[in-house]
Amino acid sequence: MRPSASPWFETWAEQGFTDQSLRQVVRVHTGGTQVRIRLSNAYGDTPLCLTGASIGHTAGAAAVQTGTMRTLHFDGSPSTIIPAKGRAVSDPVTLPTVPLDQLTVTLYFREATGPATYHQLSMTTAYRAAGDHHRDPTATAYTDTVQPAYGSWYYLEGVETTGPHPVPHAVVTFGDSITDGFGATIDGHDRYPDHLAHRLLAAGRPRPVLNAGIGSNKLLTDSPLGGDAGVARFTRDVLDQPRVGTVLVLIGINDIQQTNDPTTGRPDDSPAVTARQLIDGHRALIRAAHTCGVRIVGATLTPYRGAEGWTAAGEMIRSRVNQWISTSGSYDAVIDFAHALDRQGTGRIHENLHIGDHLHPNPAGYRAMSDAIDLAVLKQ
Template sequence: MRAGLSRVGGLSALLVVAAAVQVTPATAAPPAPAGRHDVVTWGASADRVGDAVADRSHRLIVRTSVAGDNLRIRLSNALGDRPLTFDSAYAGLRKSGAELVPGTNKRLTFGGTHSVTVPAGATAYSDPLPGRLPAAADLVVSVHTRTAGGPATGHGMAMQTSYAATGDHTGEDGAANWTERTGSWFYLDAVTVRTSAAVGAVVALGDSITDGWQSSGDLNRRWPDYLARRLGATDGPVKGVANEGISGNKVLADGAGQSALNRLDRDVLSHPGVRTVFLFEGVNDIKAHTGVTGADLIAGYREIITRAHRAGKCVVGATVAPFKGWSEWDTAAESVRQEVNQFIRGSGEFDAVTDFDRILRSPYDHERIMPVFDGGDRLHPNDKGMQAMADAVDLDSLRCDRTSTADVP
């Protein structure tokens, strides 16, 4: 790491504080002092990641975006079919691999106790952990489940190496017992910090391109990572970035994870401090050849816009990128893509638009991704493409301010 480690002094002084916590599908944070609020600094969409294993520890590596204090983690049993008890949880900063910076690994509590039982379909926040968490830091969250079974909730394609072990090793700074590597995140789906009420976050709702497939693993080169670096280098009010992409995900239909429509509340609107939803999804609906029309997909976009606006969030729409050369491409799918992109660009129903299609497409064939941006499969951008996407986002479009209309008839 690196860059984050030069700013670890605040976290090394963290102390655990008891605070009440509810266990519900969308737990709310406790009230913040005037002028401050909680903001999501990292997020990952919940999906099924195999079966839960008893007496198992997971050491999860995640990259923060916005800095703040009073760190809280959110544990998810959203896809579980029975209650799941976490009897130990810690958070600290990474030195390298599975090893932590000495003195930073601090125990988390839940309602003042060391354990929490999360019902099936629910999430639970930890109590706030005082001390400052820097931006662009490798945060290490370690959890242990003594008894577990049924479907495990997590995020399958993390593009980040995390670690696992048999037995409870969550409180250890060293890496000796963390011999198993995994490319998935288990149970953790969000990290929040407390910061100025003027600071907010953007949530990227998408599929495998947002999830980072074909970007370089363990280097945080997904396009939302590049966007977080841009935001961190400015004086603007949007600092937090949560990546809520799922590989293979669709707007309309469940399959590779719950559809964007069905996971919108949990994966996006439930996070604190969110100002803007960045919607970049639809290619999987189009290329699946299930009869989805442009009108169908546009109706799905409109529902997301309406629900986000009711929650007081702005919505930036991104055009669907070219994918000619991918095995499922044909002229009928291309026609739907063009119809959908025309709506995104010209309808005026989004608060702003980012034209990823124009950024990524070849100047010689607008139906193909530009070779210099192609990750190799004619669909997913490489690191250069990911950076070009992030650079195309107008940062002012993320600094949106809406009022919730949830109670308006």
């Protein structure tokens, strides 16, 4: 999640919500008999007053399947106040789910929220209605959607499923926009973590695959566009998640290609960091994961020759970092995403695998990344 300043594009986060219902669709990767949600006010400067909330099976767009809507409670109350910088977890409700079910979460805010804590790039459509429609299963009132259609998630930090059997340990994918899924299909669930969840299910071992990617995120440096640095948010976004077993790390390309030039707001032509600094940042993630008993898998930084931020010096840094990831033995295992997108070793993503910017994979590229993952490295 990120604060509401300096977005890529205009969202609802700047003005927040007043006497409005917010409807968001998520997909779960494991089934169960009960669900609950986690909400975050991490970047709020004032308490957040939630008037009401519900969850149910998605019927398409903003509609909820008849008979599946459940009112959510927080410590027994249908409303709650989330402190500034705080979070809230709902009470569990009975709602049977199976892997890959889509669930609709609706939040109603009677009082003005102020600027919203949000995740800017959801690649999923969010819906808004005037007034209180958090118990309305129809889509009629939800006439407003996020523009443009990259989508965002507001306040919603997670959806948890539980059942009679223990939920398998989660896989957390950690990184920047390539993990977040920029270039994937809106509402298409074809980011590389989505494909990975499909592969695990097809292999008979479904596991939660949590997407902790943030567009423009850097490993070492906070930024207005990319939010908290990877080394700063790793504990919150990975290690504090429920039942984490493995984390898959793909981060660092923005440290190399973006310098946050204060005069232009655009990348300039000099590398922002050294290879040694990036390697030290990766080492910090590895130490943190191992301290918590979490398996950590490193992925090689993907090619970006031809992208706006590419330089020969930056390419040398990428090569040195990738050599360390591949050969140092510091990670518990390694996935070669660079090779998956550039099998000829040209330093460019194959023309059929990116969206035209030579940086972000397209849906075929994301599938190629997922296919490069040996499921055996994602041990329980």
